[in-house]
């Protein structure tokens with residue numbers, strides 16, 4: 001139906017699909033020009049450099065020891081600031097890690113990943129509540145583990161593709177010919193998962209990006225089920241990951257905010273599950289539904305004979321404000337109810353984290369000088385404590401303390 005426009009330019013009658021399409025095109029054009037100015041096409045993301053103290057902390061050695069290595073000409077040469085301070089790139093830190101491991105007292109002191117017999121850790125980050133902090137948790141966890149020397153694969157399973165954008169891949173422009181996990185899990189002619197894995201600018205961190213094409217899996221699965229050829233659809237992610245099992249220590253999967261077939265497949269692939277909770281009453285109420293639906297769905301999967309055992313499941317408190325009394329009541333209530341399944345370290349709410357997100361960066365990527373020092377330090381300490389608690393769980397699963 002044609003649009004009728006009155007004299008004032010107010011459209012009185014227009015097909016909704018037309019309106020939505022126009023709005024979409026306008027928004028895409030605006031976003032495109034904004035991106036062109038913020039991130040010129042040839043710009044690629046880079047990890048910032050680390051002060052010698054930060055590098056030493058990541059490696060678990062003293063700064064004076066790193067300084068001695070530098071003076072002795074061992075390992076990579078750090079960049080020197082005009083004030084003669086040493087700056088290490090993430091690649092320098094990885095090179096030092098490999099150097100230190102050669103003379104380590106115990107094997108694995110500097111390379112904390114899998115040893116013979118340890119199984120791949122697949123961590124699904126989920127909750128069907130939108131905005132509960134899944135992507136922020138996934139991105140910081142994946143980057144921190146990579147900086148600590150784990151070989152990490154981050155998977156964006158959310159068609160909204162925020163994790164993808166955070167890692168410098170533009171979901172609408174860089175993936176026109178596919179390249180998401182959908183290609184490796186679709187029912188007809190899936191590609192080897194290797195073909196959709198790409199390295200990032202962070203050593204030890206690879207990415208499988210996402211975009212709207214992932215929605216195809218939600219549409220195709222019922223069709224395949226009705227035709228009887230979906231097989232064990234919920235194992236498609238697990239089976240795809242089995243092809244690259246040897247290449248990684250940890251896989252982190254950022255799930256979409258719904259309990260669809262993608263999330264169910266991630267849940268069936270996971271060895272560890274992180275449920276993000278923003279401690280506010282409405283969120284906690286919807287979580288009760290999420291848990292019940294998840295349990296019901298897992299029953300259905302288990303009935304088909306699948307092994308639903310996990311190594312661990314934990315709740316992560318996100319955007320937590322310690323000065324907020326109602327939040328504290330909810331946190332106390334959750335800790336009483338769920339005990340040690342609520343991780344001790346919460347992710348604090350911080351403008352440093354949300355501001356970094358505005359420029360498509362994690363807190364680990366932004367320069368500390370971009371923020372008030374105490375704001376940055378408080379946020380990064382909370383993220384490190386949270387991620388290191390998860391790293392401990394991983395080590396425990398492998399039988400180490």
Ligand SMILES: Nc1ncnc2c1ncn2[C@@H]1O[C@H](COP(=O)(O)OP(=O)(O)OP(=O)(O)O)[C@@H](O)[C@H]1O
Pocket residue numbers: 129130131132133134135136137158160162256257318319320347348349350351353354357
């Ligand atoms: N600790 C934090 N402090 C401040 N802001 C935060 C924090 N964690 C997340 N945010 C902000 O909250 C918003 C939602 O976070 P995030 O995208 O991680 O949630 P999500 O669960 O992945 O959302 P979705 O369900 O849409 O995928 C983002 O704008 C993010 O920058």
Ligand SMILES: [Mg+2]
Pocket residue numbers: 134135136158162254255
């Ligand atoms: Mg998200």
